[in-house]
Amino acid sequence: MSEQSTATSDADPILRIDGIYTNIAQYHILQGVDLVVPRGGVTMLLGRNGVGKTTTLRSVIGHWRPHQGRIIFDGEDITSMATASIARAGLGFVPEDMGIFADLTVEENMVLAAISGPINSARLDWIFAAFPPLKTFWKSEAGNLSGGQKQMLSIARAMIEERKLYLIDEPTKGLAPAIISTMARALRDLKRQGAAILMVEQNFAVAKALGDTANVMDDGRVIWSGKMAKLGSDATLQERLMGLSMEVQ
Numbered sequence: 319m320s321e322q323s324t325a326t327s328d329a330d331p332i333l334r335i336d337g338i339y340t341n342i343a344q345y346h347i348l349q350g351v352d353l354v355v356p357r358g359g360v361t362m363l364l365g366r367n368g369v370g371k372t373t374t375l376r377s378v379i380g381h382w383r384p385h386q387g388r389i390i391f392d393g394e395d396i397t398s399m400a401t402a403s404i405a406r407a408g409l410g411f412v413p414e415d416m417g418i419f420a421d422l423t424v425e426e427n428m429v430l431a432a433i434s435g436p437i438n439s440a441r442l443d444w445i446f447a448a449f450p451p452l453k454t455f456w457k458s459e460a461g462n463l464s465g466g467q468k469q470m471l472s473i474a475r476a477m478i479e480e481r482k483l484y485l486i487d488e489p490t491k492g493l494a495p496a497i498i499s500t501m502a503r504a505l506r507d508l509k510r511q512g513a514a515i516l517m518v519e520q521n522f523a524v525a526k527a528l529g530d531t532a533n534v535m536d537d538g539r540v541i542w543s544g545k546m547a548k549l550g551s552d553a554t555l556q557e558r559l560m561g562l563s564m565e566v567q
């Protein structure tokens with residue numbers, strides 16, 4: 319049952335997902351996902367493992383095709399658009415598997431990510447300030463970076479050009495607390511610049527610290543939308559919506 323609050327109602331959202339159904343092989347993974355991402359701020363996509371969060375992001379970016387429903391990005395219907403065109407329309411994506419090129423240097427990874435032209439040096443300076451190891455290892459092969467440094471590169475690739483919306487899938491997964499703090503600082507910085515972010519996050523402390531609005535999925539659909547602060551402060555609601563797998567802190 320849906321418990322829509324007014325927190326996510328937005329007359330002109332950057333992203334609106336209307337009732338999408340996505341199958342993977344014979345499996346009905348998304349079963350009517352409705353989701354609104356306001357312009358600016360961090361929208362969290364939460365829920366137990368396997369409920370369809372990654373599939374939702376991958377449906378938006380065109381990796382999976384919904385067979386029903388619509389995805390409207392910045393006023394344009396992108397439901398059937400090619401992934402490259404969606405990216406050019408202003409959507410950055412940080413996949414769960416990071417999507418970096420291990421055989422290429424950090425520099426080459428960044429150059430390839432800048433799809434509209436040469437890298438903007440002021441933006442690169444900002445990225446180096448947020449993620450200093452990327453400057454240190456600029457000429458090194460990405461495959462030789464540590465797990466945390468690879469995640470920094472993955473996020474930096476999405477941030478290298480200004481996007482209207484960033485989709486970020488579990489950026490803190492498997493990272494040490496110090497690296498998680500670095501990630502959180504960089505994402506907070508991005509948010510302060512006015513970016514809109516839709517983020518899947520299993521670390522509830524990070525979700526609480528960064529999220530403005532929250533959407534909780536279960537069984538292929540969004541079952542609750544509202545203020546992250548409300549969800550973060552209501553342990554009974556967390557338990558009911560997400561059980562114990564969120565490692566509620």
Ligand SMILES: Nc1ncnc2c1ncn2[C@@H]1O[C@H](COP(=O)(O)OP(=O)(O)OP(=O)(O)O)[C@@H](O)[C@H]1O
Binds near residue numbers: 373374
């Ligand atoms: N390529 C695939 N082939 C078959 N089934 C898949 C594939 N990708 C995802 N699934 C299934 O779809 C369901 C939803 O997966 P999805 O990754 O979207 O969930 P999630 O909410 O992001 O969970 P997690 O936190 O574990 O990544 C799961 O049951 C998963 O096993």
